[in-house]
Amino acid sequence: MSLFAKELLDSLGILDWGYTEESLPRTFKEFESWSKTDAGSLNYLQDHRRDLRSDITKVYPEFQSAIVFLFSYQEEKKYLLDQKNTSIAGYSVGFNGEDYHYEIARRLKVLFDTLDLEKPDFKISLDIQPILERDLAFRAGLGWFAKNSMIISREHGSYFLIGSILLNQKLHITPRELSPDHCGKCTLCIDACPTAAINPDTRTIKADLCLSTFTIEMMNDVTPPTGYENSRGEVFGCDICQDVCPWNKKVLKTKEITPFMSLRSLRMIEWLQRDPKLIMEELDMMSKRGVKKFFQGTVFERPGKMGWIKNLKAKLSYFQPK
Numbered sequence: 383m384s385l386f387a388k389e390l391l392d393s394l395g396i397l398d399w400g401y402t403e404e405s406l407p408r409t410f411k412e413f414e415s416w417s418k419t420d421a422g423s424l425n426y427l428q429d430h431r432r433d434l435r436s437d438i439t440k441v442y443p444e445f446q447s448a449i450v451f452l453f454s455y456q457e458e459k460k461y462l463l464d465q466k467n468t469s470i471a472g473y474s475v476g477f478n479g480e481d482y483h484y485e486i487a488r489r490l491k492v493l494f495d496t497l498d499l500e501k502p503d504f505k506i507s508l509d510i511q512p513i514l515e516r517d518l519a520f521r522a523g524l525g526w527f528a529k530n531s532m533i534i535s536r537e538h539g540s541y542f543l544i545g546s547i548l549l550n551q552k553l554h555i556t557p558r559e560l561s562p563d564h565c566g567k568c569t570l571c572i573d574a575c576p577t578a579a580i581n582p583d584t585r586t587i588k589a590d591l592c593l594s595t596f597t598i599e600m601m602n603d604v605t606p607p608t609g610y611e612n613s614r615g616e617v618f619g620c621d622i623c624q625d626v627c628p629w630n631k632k633v634l635k636t637k638e639i640t641p642f643m644s645l646r647s648l649r650m651i652e653w654l655q656r657d658p659k660l661i662m663e664e665l666d667m668m669s670k671r672g673v674k675k676f677f678q679g680t681v682f683e684r685p686g687k688m689g690w691i692k693n694l695k696a697k698l699s700y701f702q703p704k
């Protein structure tokens with residue numbers, strides 16, 4: 383496949399890409415049954431937007447094909463692990479410290495502009511669209527549905543976000559074969575999850591038990607799920623089930639990965655690496671709007687003041703600052 387120059391892909395932090403013409407997910411039935419039992423407080427996966435996920439043409443009627451990209455945050459993850467910083471998720475400081483919804487969208491536009499198409503039209507799929515993106519990456523042959531529920535690539539592990547360009551035409555590309563399962567008998571992620579959020583039978587997550595939901599999606603003063611005390615004191619997102627995975631360990635060990643941090647990412651890491659009590663006091667002194675403004679343009683904006691205070695309170699109740 384030579385649709386994109388390697389230099390371009392490297393400069394945009396792309397690990398791999400694939401192509402599919404299938405608008406129907408392979409696993410909509412599985413998603414539907416999960417959403418009825420395990421979606422918990424994630425309401426947007428249970429209302430009319432659930433059915434929109436059954437076919438991409440419901441979201442983009444012109445759909446003919448998709449180019450699916452894996453955007454790396456391996457460098458930032460490596461840096462955090464080297465620093466023994468496990469309280470924030472790797473993706474949160476990737477992408478030059480910018481909110482990936484904007485930064486990856488910008489990169490996807492650059493990619494689209496390099497395509498030489500007749501009557502060009504496109505739509506971006508990047509996290510918030512009602513599209514099953516893991517399934518889309520699976521259909522594009524980029525990885526398998528792993529037991530920790532991540533899409534894992536045999537070559538690149540899972541420290542990446544999925545971003546896609548949906549097109550109104552077919553390209554002359556032969557789609558890759560689907561990836562077989564490479565989890566085998568391994569259960570490391572299931573054993574390591576502190577809150578037993580992984581359902582081993584279905585390879586899905588019980589959303590309200592997941593620390594990612596607790597720290598990012600819950601904006602009110604709620605208590606952490608049982609088992610939080612066995613975590614690493616996560617305050618934003620959770621990477622535990624990825625950090626223990628042999629496929630990620632192998633990538634970080636065998637690939638030449640030089641931690642590269644933008645100044646913006648470094649500043650955020652340093653600020654969040656301080657004594658949680660101090661952080662909580664500083665955020666508490668700000669107004670709600672002040673906290674929003676402080677984190678503006680980064681993913682840390684999402685939980686809002688209440689959410690941040692809740693996360694830090696939980697950390698302080700169970701973990702002593704160093």
Ligand code: B12
Nearest residue numbers: 409412471509515516517527532533543544587594619620
């Ligand atoms: C809701 C959501 C969450 C929820 C629920 C997560 C979950 N596992 O369901 C919460 C808040 C917990 C969350 C957490 C995280 N998320 Co999230 N999330 C989403 C979102 C918006 C929808 C996912 C969804 O529909 N979940 C419901 C489940 C059932 O669907 P699914 O995850 O797509 O999984 C498929 C398989 O499970 C398959 N399936 C079901 N049953 C079975 C059974 C078998 C045997 C098989 C083979 C397959 C199979 O069907 C599903 C549908 O296709 C997507 C973006 C998007 N639009 O798709 C990002 C997304 C999945 N998240 C992502 C990331 C990075 C994360 C975190 C790592 C962030 C963090 N560090 O905190 C964690 C990882 C937690 C985890 N282990 O999954 C990435 C994943 C990239 C990857 N490599 O897979 C996505 C794709 C965003 C993106 N555009 O990159 N997330």
Ligand code: SF4
Nearest residue numbers: 575592593620622623
């Ligand atoms: S992200 Fe954390 S809490 Fe969620 S399933 Fe993975 S290990 Fe468990």
Ligand code: SF4
Nearest residue numbers: 528529565568571627
């Ligand atoms: S830790 Fe093991 S079981 Fe879990 S996703 Fe990785 S390979 Fe699969």
